[in-house]
Amino acid sequence: MNLSKLTVAVVLSLPVFLILLFVVLIGAVPTSTCAGSLSGSGLQGATGASIDGLTEAQLQLARNGVAIGTQRGEPDTVILAELAAQATESTLRNLANPAVPESLNYSNDGLGHDGDSVGPHQLRVSVWGSVGIATLMNPIYQINWFYDQTDRITDRDRISPADLAQAVEVAKVNAYAGQLDLARRLYTEFANIDPASMPAAQAGQPDTGCGSNGAGAPLTAGASEFGAAIIRAAEKWIGTPYVWGGGDQAGPTEGGFDCSGLTLYAVYQASGGRVRLPHFTQAQQDHPDAHIVPFDQRQPGDLIFFTSPGETSSHHVAIYYGRNNQGQDLVLHAPQSGQTVTIAPLWDGDHLDVRRYSLPAEPSTSEVGKSL
Known part of the structure; x- marks a missing residue:
């Protein structure tokens, strides 16, 4: 092949090459959607079923x-x-x-x-x-x-x-x-x-x-630096068993956490030991470093306290985790006996109080005694 023919062949082949390169590049772009090849779409909402041992x-x-x-x-x-x-x-x-x-x-x-x-x-x-x-x-x-x-x-x-x-x-x-x-x-x-x-x-x-x-939806950001640190400290223990009375500032005790044990650990670790919460939900809610936050101003890392209708003391506490892409609120918590530390949708039925904790200038030396 002489030089002129070679030049023509190269020029004519360029469009094909560029098209193929474009196809390859498009195919290389990763997907970020929750969609896949879905032949069945499933159902949402409560099942209304109850089987022992299953959440x-x-x-x-x-x-x-x-x-x-x-x-x-x-x-x-x-x-x-x-x-x-x-x-x-x-x-x-x-x-x-x-x-x-x-x-x-x-x-x-x-x-x-x-x-x-x-x-x-x-x-x-x-x-x-x-x-x-x-x-x-x-x-x-x-x-x-x-x-x-x-x-x-x-x-x-x-x-x-x-x-x-x-x-x-x-x-x-x-x-x-x-x-x-x-x-x-x-x-x-x-x-x-x-x-x-x-x-x-x-x-x-x-x-x-x-x-x-x-489940499987992207989680939102928006936490303060302290709130994000609280979440990071707690989510290390996802999958850890619930143990009544379990958990202290150093981590799980007796093999696990209860709800307030997890939150006191997470806040203590995130604050570098400057906020030491008691091991009791209402005492955590009333702690001097806790600030009342309207529910519509909640942020990831805030604690949410649950009080049953007609009661005056909270019975459960969870860490607000943010919203999924459907706008549903999620919490990170230690639910109850037989379950593990997990991220779950925020549920209805209880009165909800939100608390946000501030960092004192110096490490706190006082701590309310453990009470379950």
Whole structure:
């Protein structure tokens, strides 16, 4: 080829090259939406169900496992496999993972520590992360992911639920049969869901709420430096068991925290030891370093105190965590016996008081005695 022909060939090839480069660059832009490839959209709101040992958040994940499977027309054996997989992989929780720091920026039900796995189906970021962490932290996406995987398995309807779960999750040990009794109970509880009552999901559009009750939704910022420090101190202990009377300025005691033990620890650590709260909710609320804040002026890191109707003393305290992308308030707290330190939606029914703490000029030397 002579020089003139080579020049013409190069010039003619440039538009093709530039188009291909543009396509590659567009494909390289990471996604930040909560949307994934959603074939089923799930349901929001209270389940109205009660099963011993399961929280409302766990029941909502289970209900969406059934609802999405029903909406997609999956057979009952496949839905049972999905429920058994959730129960085995995450105990029906949308788990963040400290090994994946970005996952902590999304509302979750606690922390997992299995490699780089996140969510109710414990999807590995290194394997499935091309969709983006926002999508992986969306439990609705993960439930649809499980059903998408089963759709690719030959003769899946003839495979037992436990073996089908194993075929999808590819676990080192097939432990899914141990959760089949729970899966059947959950399926029976929610099997009467009418698919026609569920909103249709549209490809590329964010799922409603990015998960049940905002689970998996981005968390808002807006905290003061002190408020952010309070949150950082407390969220290190997400997943730690609730222990009545547990927790002091140094961390968990007897293996865990109660509600006021967690808050006294977080405020003490964030203040560098300058604010020492007592181990009693009403005393924390009345502490001289506590400032009354109108509810509509709450900020992340403020403490919220819960008082039952007709009572004069608060019975629970939580750290205000911010809002998810649906505007729903979230709190970080130690809920009750049988549960763990977690981030959860702020609930109704109690009178709420907000307190914000100020830093004294010198370390405080006085402390109210512990009272439970």
